[in-house]
Amino acid sequence: MATGTNTRDRLLAAAADLFYREGVTATGVERLCTAAGVSKRSMYQLFPTKDVLVAESLAAAGPDTNRMFLPDDAETRPRERILHVFRVQEEVATEPDFAGCRFVNTATDLRDPTHPAAAVARDFKQQLTDWFAAEARAGGAKDPALLAKQLTVVFDGAAARAVVTDPDLDGLSVTTATTLLDAAGVA
């Protein structure tokens, strides 16, 4: 079967990879099918349009994208759990294929908040903000919801800096998160 699960998984993986490395709009269906080793006919049997594939590949890649920043359960202190995210970000930003945040890039690239993939991007970004909020609450933050949004802003702004200015964030991500944690009373 050319349209079985493997074909679907190969397409989703190739799409997530190419959309991240080369851009959503920049990656044509032709290039994508070649990379996945799948015919265009098979692709369109599984995904009626490129837009659907963009949304589904982002939905498939999203959980791992967020999860890689999160601490394991061994770390229980909310402040340290939050700072862990920014420490990982500083490492990830220096990787040769780092190209910024997958969700921000997709939403920006599409420039259409009504696109199905824009909703997926928003949901995953919200998941990170919700995670920050839960930790902030556990850490006794004055205003956990505000702190969570501020931390998300720092996360995305630091990613932008890594792309535009310097992949070596040199502690900026962690330092800025620390300042916000201190101000919010998360000791």
Next chain:
Amino acid sequence: MATGTNTRDRLLAAAADLFYREGVTATGVERLCTAAGVSKRSMYQLFPTKDVLVAESLAAAGPDTNRMFLPDDAETRPRERILHVFRVQEEVATEPDFAGCRFVNTATDLRDPTHPAAAVARDFKQQLTDWFAAEARAGGAKDPALLAKQLTVVFDGAAARAVVTDPDLDGLSVTTATTLLDAAGVA
């Protein structure tokens, strides 16, 4: 003359507009020449490659892009001058054609730090950071260079939030900058 100053200006303006609204990679030379009302032959007489046009159009649009956020000389208090930038950002983010930061988007879209336009993006972003640093110094910040980088991170992170999550920043940009100013001792 089809290759005079007007042709050049029309191409630079159309390029800056389309690259911002639709993306650098997504905008082909054909589309660009049609928008500018210029033949491809004329374009290539003025700009040997699309890459050169991308860099020159960003260099031409850059000063106004940064300047629109800055206060006029009537405001002399460093803290207020810095917060002005974030107040303007909150307004700009709600404009229908807002698509994030022009410099960040170009660098991300190109995914090539050696591209001539990536250097232009870096320079203009650095100009904003340098402006923040000068104001932070005037305002008595403990570490003006660090605060300037932190403020730039907030600026770019808030722009990302406006694109991904909600164009209404609802004070987040100003509130976060305020927290950092307070922590840095800029009263």
